[in-house]
Amino acid sequence: MDINDNIESPLRLNISFNKLLEQYETLSKSDNEHTKAKAQTILTLAEQYPELRHGISDFDVITEREKEIAILLQDIFNPLLTNNEIKAASIPFHDFNFNVSNRFKSIVKTAGTDFKLQIKNMPNEEFYILTCTVILNFCYGYDLNFKRPVYYQIPDEKGILRYYKITYNADFCEIIPSANAPKITQEDYEELLDNFENIEIWKEKFPPQSYQFNGFVISNMFDVTDDQSISNIKSGLIIDDNCSDENFVDTFHEVFRSLLGINSLKIGFSIYNKEDHTFNRVDAIGANSFLINNITSKKCTDALCKWSYNRLLNEKKYFSVSNVDNAYQKSNGKAPHIAALHKQGIKSAIFAPIANDDGLMGILEIVSPRPFELNSITTNKLVDVMPFIVSAVERSINEEENLIEAIIQQECTSIHPSVSWKFKEAAKKFLIQSHINPNEKPSFSKIAFHEVYPLFGQIDVKGSSDARNEATKKDLALQLSLISKILESISKTDKLPIFEQLNYQLEAFSSEINSDFKVDSEQQLISYFKNEIEPLFHHYLKKKDFPKAEIEDYFSKIDTNLGVIYHYRKSFDDTITLINKNMSAVLDDKQEEAQAMYPHFFERFKTDGVEHNMYIGESITKENSFNKIYLYNLRLWQLQAMYDMENSFYQNQNEYPISLDVASMVLVFNQPLSIRFRMDEKRFDVDGTYNARYEVVKKRVDKAFIKGTEERITAKGKLSIVYSQKEDELEYLKYISFMQSKNMLDDDVEILELQDLQGVTGLKALRVSFIYQKTDGGNVFYTYNDLMNEIKG
Known part of the structure; x- marks a missing residue:
């Protein structure tokens, strides 16, 4: 059988030792008698078998001359190293090897009788093109670098796949164009550069067997299992689609088994939830968590002992348990992570923190059913792969956050940062439900906050x-x-x-x-x-x-x-738009300060002016840190923010197309209430019939009259504070007194009763005039009338 049968290649292959014999011809003239004698022996042997020089393409002849070929190659294949080197003579980019070293033979034999040696990592068409690039180099001098690593993938005695990288020594071969080989021009070369994937063009320029290959190459192989395993881990983590594939975890098992040389190990993951301080199972990729015994979630302090907790979460360092049964006895079963491993029949394990500069993100769990297989020495092999795992988890977290945000946007519209955590929790549950029951449409959880204090304010265009x-x-x-x-x-x-x-x-x-x-x-x-x-x-x-x-x-x-003509209305609409824009900008700037003081929910609306709602309380902050001092602080902040908006409006009134006035009001509600996000309206509203009274007051109070008069409670140049409890009156009088000391409010404080609204009685109001101040930093203060006189003047 001929070597060239069933091979599609631009080369006609001919195993020849002519180039090697030319080297020995030179050595036969050496001054070193030993070298000279050996060279002459080799040349004499070659003369006896001329096919060794002229070339062999028949497999049977190569087998027949196996002994003579071994003598010819003895200097290259040192018998003293045959049990160590993984080496063979071969034809480049093909699976035919001869004069194989003992170690190479042993590796292939261990793989089993069913194993077929085959070069991996390159499709057949790429082999053809790679051979063409070699011809361009050998015959035409073009330095076209298309070197790709090629390797064998061979299972060892444990069934673990090991990777052997192949490097070629081409000192003893030559490539000669045949008579029918097309001449490659500069134009041909440039065309090939732009058509790597077009195999037909390459075959046109380099027809099959149009060049003669004479010689052989020396294949040196190196065990690169660790490097290849790391590369496979990296590739698997970089390609997003793999992470969602149901075979992803199985593939991950295989590459870690190759890396650590342990066929029975398994991989688990647990994600760290910083907000709840829990370890969670990763449902999306079907991975188990051996640390929490595959339950959905577990408190970190319940999953780890004090030492392991500090090791993983604070020090962010790996640790191993080489003998779980022994550790279980020593701890009397009280170490939670040891107890979890023991219960699952695990005998040795490694826990590796997946962490970046921001802290812990999750735990990589490697377990084995045999003691001592996983240990502190094995752990060191993870150093090279953990950066890729960290990067992948960072990307996965970012993608999950983006997906959660997308769900929130779809289900709920834009959400204030102070309450976004609640929506994220609901969105995570939404995702988990969709993974667990993909055929059932998941429902989005109710979003509600209880025992929160409301604050409402508005600056409204008067009339x-x-x-x-x-x-x-x-x-x-x-x-x-x-x-x-x-x-x-x-x-x-x-x-x-x-x-x-x-x-x-x-x-x-x-x-x-x-x-x-x-x-x-x-x-x-x-x-x-x-x-x-x-x-x-x-x-x-x-x-x-x-x-x-x-x-x-x-x-x-x-x-x-x-x-219709839209002239005067345009001036009005433009003025309202500009007022809303400017007042919103002032309020938004002030809100940044308020959020820094203590987190709270905030939303504003543009009407004929600007309204804002705020809610503050423990259920929003989720930090067990709320105190009423933060409510009082926010109430004072609100009054100061109203002042800043009023002051800014009148100081910049010359910007507006028409002259309008505004009136400011805040509503005080003494009792905490519950709010719920209404999915149909995409907004928060009070929850329950009792709390509905607050919404009724909020919607109607700015139209309320002072009792016994036809005068509205809101008035230009004045701040109106509506309330119902005496304690609210006393509290806000303190705030007014403080702002009077800052030349923000006048001394004309009124305490007024309001006419009953539909379904609401007993409302009162404090009303006081603003003192406006120039915004350029000057110490000039104005009442409303003073300011109007100056503007008109």
Whole structure:
């Protein structure tokens, strides 16, 4: 059988020792008699068997000349090293070896009779291309580097796969183009550079067996199982898809078995939950946790003894248990991690912390059913792989956080950081449910916080509804005026009676706007403009020339989206938008300070002004650190924040297109309540009928009147503090006194009773004037009236 049968290669292979014999011809002229004599012996042998020089391609002949080939290669294959070196003569990139060292023979024999030696890590097409790059180097001088590591994968006596890297010595071979080999030009070379994956182009330039290979290569093999195992671990962790594959854990077992040389070991993982101080099982990849005996979650202090806890969580160092049964007896079964291992029939184990600069993220657990297989010496082999595991866990945690955030965004909308932990807990449960029961749709847990104190405040544009109506009336009056002038111009040329009727209708609309403007008046006018006026104007634009300029001017003033003039309303809307933007910016800046003092829930809304809700309490912070001093501090902060918004508004009133006033109010609610996130509305609301009273007051109080009057409790230039309990009154009078000492509030404090609201009685209010201060740092203070006089002046 010929070597070249069933091989697709640009080389026709011919095992020849000519290059080696040329070396011996040189040595035969050596001054060293021993060297000279040995060389002459080799050359004499070669003369007896000329096929050794001319080349052999028949397997049977190679087997027949096995003894002579061994003599020829004795200097290269030192008999003294044959039991140590993993070495063979061979053909490059093929699985045919001869003159194999004893150690190589033993390794292959141990693998079993069913084992077939085969080069790994390179597809057949890449072998073909690799051979072509060798030809480019040998025959044309192009230094095209396409070297890839090639290796054998051979099981040892324990069944553990071991990796042997192959390196070739090509000193004793040559490559010669055949007569039909296409000549490779510079253009061919450049084309090949851009077509690595196009095997047909390579075969076109290098047809099968178009070059002659004469010689042999020396294959030196090295056991690189540790390095390859580390590489496999790295690859498995880097490729995201592997981590979610059901075979991922089994693959991980195999590479760790190769790394540590233990066929029976198993791998487990447990993730550290910093917030709950627990170890959790990793459900996503189907991995067991031997530390917590495969339950869902366990407190760290319940899973570890004091020493192992400190070792893993504080020192972040590995430790091993080489004999679990012995350790169990010594600890009398009281060491939790030893008891867990003993219960599962584990005899030796290693626990390795997966940690970065931010702290512990999880535990890698390696266990064996035999004592002493895993020990402190074995543990040192993990040093090279742990950085990759740490990186993979970091990435996995980031991806889980992103996924959790995505679920929260989908289920709940944007969440304030102070309560995000609660949503993350629910999202984690959501994920676990989806992994455990993939065929059932998981439900998102109820999100609620109990015993929290509410705070509400608003800075509202005073008389915004009247201002908006006034702007609307001005726009409509302007539009009616323009229409009237155009109709008057048209009627001078086209003296049609209908124009008198149209003018009569316009005068009626103008009168209604000024004296009896209703909710539906605007819509009636918009309909009238669209159905009666616009068709008429378009007709005159097409048929007549005399009103063209006036009509085009009219349409240029119409807002294309609204179909009406939008001038005064735009100034109003722009002013409201700018007020909201500026006030929100002030409040957001102040909120950063407040959150740094003590975490609490915060949300704000833009209406005709800015409203904000806050909730503070133990169930939100989850740190067992809440004290009412933080509530009192937040109440004082809220008053100061209201002052800063008011002061900023009036100091920057020249920025606004129209002049408006604002009124500030806070609502005090003395009792703690419960809040619940409403999934349908994507927002927090009070929970329970008792707590609903707070929401009723919050929605209606700014429209409340002072008892016995028609005066609203909110007033421009004043801060209104609405409450119901005497203790609240005394508390807020202290805050007012403090702010008076800072020249923030005036001395005109009023204590007022409010008229009853629907379903709510007994409300009172403190009201006090602001003292405004220049924001450029000057010590100039103003009452509201002083400030208005200066602005007008």
